[in-house]
Amino acid sequence: MPEPEQPGQTVVVAADYFSSYSVVGLLAVVGVLFVTVAFGANRLLRPAVPTPEKLLTYECGVDPVGEGWAHTQVRYYVYAFLYVIFAVDSIFLFPWATVFSAPGFGAATLVEMFLFLGFLAVGLLYAYKKGVLTWT
Structure with missing residues (x-):
């Protein structure tokens, strides 16, 4: 480790600098992995039975009748x-x-x-x- 030029100064080593970013990178990878596993589990465990009623546009309990302008x-x-x-x-x-x-x-x-x-x-x-x- 190189010595500081003046008393009170600290020298930042590149390995220490990048090791703090490795924690952030690891946390990002764990987050993406968590979301991917959750979506995959949802896709595998949900029932998929599409019916015409399920495919119908639905909003706020009102069936789509008439024009779309409001x-x-x-x-x-x-x-x-x-x-x-x-x-x-x-x-x-x-x-x-x-x-x-x-x-x-x-x-x-x-x-x-x-x-x-x-x-x-x-x-x-x-x-x-x-x-x-x-x-x-």
């Missing part, structure tokens, strides 16, 4: 989309809080966060002005 309310999708936006915002806030406390990153990360929150505020204001946030 009117849906767009507002449900808008609420789901707004939820996703704010979920992404909260996911971004946690790592930002850890970087903000690190020395040397305070001012830059603060400006970036206010820019990000500003974009979200503009989007929320736009949704409010369009009347998307009213439940009627």
